[in-house]
Amino acid sequence: MRRFLTERPVPQARCELCGAVVAEDSHRHLVDTDKRALACACVSCALLFERPGAAGGRFRAVPDRYLADPDHRLDDSAWDVLQIPVGVAFFFRNAALNRLVALYPSPAGATESELEPSAWQTVLGNSRLAALLQPDVEALLLRRTQGGGRPECYLVPIDICYELVGRMRLLWQGFDGGAEARADLEAFFEQVGRRARTVQGEGRP
Ligand SMILES: [Zn+2]
Ligand SMILES: [Zn+2]
Numbered sequence: 023m024r025r026f027l028t029e030r031p032v033p034q035a036r037c038e039l040c041g042a043v044v045a046e047d048s049h050r051h052l053v054d055t056d057k058r059a060l061a062c063a064c065v066s067c068a069l070l071f072e073r074p075g076a077a078g079g080r081f082r083a084v085p086d087r088y089l090a091d092p093d094h095r096l097d098d099s100a101w102d103v104l105q106i107p108v109g110v111a112f113f114f115r116n117a118a119l120n121r122l123v124a125l126y127p128s129p130a131g132a133t134e135s136e137l138e139p140s141a142w143q144t145v146l147g148n149s150r151l152a153a154l155l156q157p158d159v160e161a162l163l164l165r166r167t168q169g170g171g172r173p174e175c176y177l178v179p180i181d182i183c184y185e186l187v188g189r190m191r192l193l194w195q196g197f198d199g200g201a202e203a204r205a206d207l208e209a210f211f212e213q214v215g216r217r218a219r220t221v222q223g224e225g226r227p
Contacts, residue, residue, distance in 0.1 A: 037064035127190035
């Protein structure tokens with residue numbers, strides 16, 4: 023029995039373009055802009071789609087930069103303007119539809135809503151992170167902190183946002199998510215905070 027369990031083959035993640043095996047928990051992704059889906063990718067395929075000439079095609083490589091802008095001040099009124107009912111949300115620009123989209127976990131699963139350009143302008147219009155944000159492949163991740171702290175804002179790869187939504191779908195309970203979801207969220211933001219560089223002098227990759 024023990025032998026059987028230990029020798030069970032581990033399911034392997036593969037690059038969806040060339041079929042190469044990739045590390046299960048850390049590999050690159052491409053956004054399939056036709057299907058609005060993420061595709062797992064190996065390093066070579068991701069690099070291929072990062073080349074400037076590749077822009078505008080169906081697949082776009084998700085960058086792996088994390089940025090923070092300590093100079094940009096958000097306050098709690100941002101939440102009312104953006105009309106987000108929960109404490110965490112991410113925002114991205116859908117290039118094909120030319121729309122700003124908000125996505126957040128909720129009791130009913132991930133909720134997506136279109137954002138009024140004026141709301142975006144009010145809250146994020148003058149932020150350097152919003153100016154650097156690449157459509158479809160990057161998102162602004164916002165979290166309202168408990169106890170009156172300033173909301174946090176990061177520019178992150180869009181694949182980690184979908185990962186977060188997937189995890190929240192499994193863990194979320196009741197209206198505020200419950201203890202397990204909150205602990206998971208805490209760990210997630212700690213990781214993002216560790217990876218994020220301050221935005222100074224950052225250009226488009
Ligand atoms: Zn590949
Ligand atoms: Zn993947």
